[in-house]
Amino acid sequence: MINPLRGMKDLTFDESERFVHIVTTAISVAKKYGYNYIETPILEETALFKRSVGDSSDIVSKEMYQFEDKGGNDVCMRPEGTAGVVRAFVSAKLDRQPVKQKFYYYGPMFRYERPQKGRLRQFHQFGVESFGLDSVYEDANMIMMVADILDACGI
Numbered sequence: 001m002i003n004p005l006r007g008m009k010d011l012t013f014d015e016s017e018r019f020v021h022i023v024t025t026a027i028s029v030a031k032k033y034g035y036n037y038i039e040t041p042i043l044e045e046t047a048l049f050k051r052s053v054g055d056s057s058d059i060v061s062k063e064m065y066q067f068e069d070k071g072g073n074d075v076c077m078r079p080e081g082t083a084g085v086v087r088a089f090v091s092a093k094l095d096r097q098p099v100k101q102k103f104y105y106y107g108p109m110f111r112y113e114r115p116q117k118g119r120l121r122q123f124h125q126f127g128v129e130s131f132g133l134d135s136v137y138e139d140a141n142m143i144m145m146v147a148d149i150l151d152a153c154g155i
Contacts, residue, residue, distance in 0.1 A: 006115060008120060036104070
């Protein structure tokens with residue numbers, strides 16, 4: 001029998017129902033706050049995370065699933081969501097528009113770390129990013145949104 005790799009697991013039955021409930025609830029609340037969905041690739045150039053998180057961080061130095069692809073590119077499986085969203089924002093030249101942009105995302109992230117209780121090498125992250133709003137009120141708005149998501153999930 002072939003089992004999942006160490007630090008990774010299947011979501012089935014009650015767990016998968018809880019997962020879908022949490023994600024759909026978070027999406028619903030994020031949309032009410034004016035966020036739009038963005039999806040970024042699971043594979044990114046390693047340089048993206050070295051630049052955003054820092055060469056000496058544990059994520060970059062120890063925890064990334066990093067490899068050279070068949071084309072000789074240094075790539076990794078995304079360890080977090082923010083860097084990819086920022087890259088997508090700049091790649092689409094949205095930084096040159098005067099309009100504020102607010103995105104939500106979710107998906108699997110990967111970190112090669114020694115699995116401990118409650119931590120996995122593949123995990124799911126839901127996040128939001130806001131561009132063009134340099135205000136403490138936007139920070140407060142995000143905190144209120146998280147509180148609404150937790151409240152709607154009964155947490």
